[in-house]
Amino acid sequence: GAGVSQSPSNKVTEKGKDVELRCDPISGHTALYWYRQSLGQGLEFLIYFQGNSAPDKSGLPSDRFSAERTGGSVSTLTIQRTQQEDSAVYLCASSKYRGTEAFFGQGTRLTVV
Amino acid sequence: AQTVTQSQPEMSVQEAETVTLSCTYDTSENNYYLFWYKQPPSRQMILVIRQEAYKQQNATENRFSVNFQKAAKSFSLKISDSQLGDTAMYFCAFMNRNNAGNMLTFGGGTRLMVKP
Numbered sequence: 024g025a026g027v028s029q030s031p032s033n034k035v036t037e038k039g040k041d042v043e044l045r046c047d048p049i050s051g052h053t054a055l056y057w058y059r060q061s062l063g064q065g066l067e068f069l070i071y072f073q074g075n076s077a078p079d080k081s082g083l084p085s086d087r088f089s090a091e092r093t094g095g096s097v098s099t100l101t102i103q104r105t106q107q108e109d110s111a112v113y114l115c116a117s118s119k120y121r122g123t124e125a126f127f128g129q130g131t132r133l134t135v136v
Numbered sequence: 137a138q139t140v141t142q143s144q145p146e147m148s149v150q151e152a153e154t155v156t157l158s159c160t161y162d163t164s165e166n167n168y169y170l171f172w173y174k175q176p177p178s179r180q181m182i183l184v185i186r187q188e189a190y191k192q193q194n195a196t197e198n199r200f201s202v203n204f205q206k207a208a209k210s211f212s213l214k215i216s217d218s219q220l221g222d223t224a225m226y227f228c229a230f231m232n233r234n235n236a237g238n239m240l241t242f243g244g245g246t247r248l249m250v251k252p
Contacts (some may be wrong), residue, residue, distance in 0.1 A: 054238075056237075056239055056240075058240075058242075063245075064244055064245070065140075065142075065227055065242035065243055065244045065245050066181075066227070066229075066240070066242040067242075068239045068240070068241070071237040071239055073236075073237070079236070079237045079239075082239075112179060114179075114181065116181070118238075121236070121237065121238045122169075122231070122233055122238040124183055124186070125183075125240065127180055127181035127182075128180065129178060129179050129180045130179045130180070132179075
């Protein structure tokens with residue numbers, strides 16, 4: 024596609040349920056990032072994928088969060104046993120190579136009730 | 137670790153006037169980039185302007201320019217001839233080029249409202 028695509032756009036889930044958020048990066052981009060934006064705040068780095076290398080998971084807030092990137096393209100961020108503090112906008116970004124301009128998707132707004 | 141601080145949570149400006157958004161950062165690195173991103177209500181982050189730390193000349197992009205003061209670790213954004221479409225959240229961000237991941241560290245944002 025022309026840009027980074029994220030789905031769903033909005034997700035409401037009950038506390039304790041698992042959710043999966045999807046990111047489809049720009050074709051050919053080797054680097055993919057997940058960020059979290061809590062209400063009224065800046066973005067917080069979660070995880071980074073570069074090609075076939077092991078991901079940098081240093082930003083994941085707990086072991087309930089995990090992500091994978093299949094075939095070097097689409098990525099899925101999974102949150103298990105969701106909590107109310109997980110409510111936020113989850114943004115995905117991709118760049119052609121690490122260190123080059125990052126292009127962002129429109130994010131998934133997750134609301135845990 | 138790096139930190140980025142935006143001290144102005146909200147600002148407003150009259151259409152056609154000039155406004156400056158402040159950003160300071162803290163780092164011990166020498167090889168880095170600085171960015172300003174715009175986030176309209178659509179939520180998508182849009183790159184406004186980029187500054188490479190080794191360049192002394194301030195970056196400009198049409199109505200947008202920066203005042204990069206490396207010694208003071210300051211990176212302000214000036215928007216000239218403000219337009220209604222400039223209304224958005226603005227985020228200052230830092231990228232350490234020595235870091236393997238080159239992930240971005242963001243400030244808390246400034247909400248800018250352009251008034252007609």
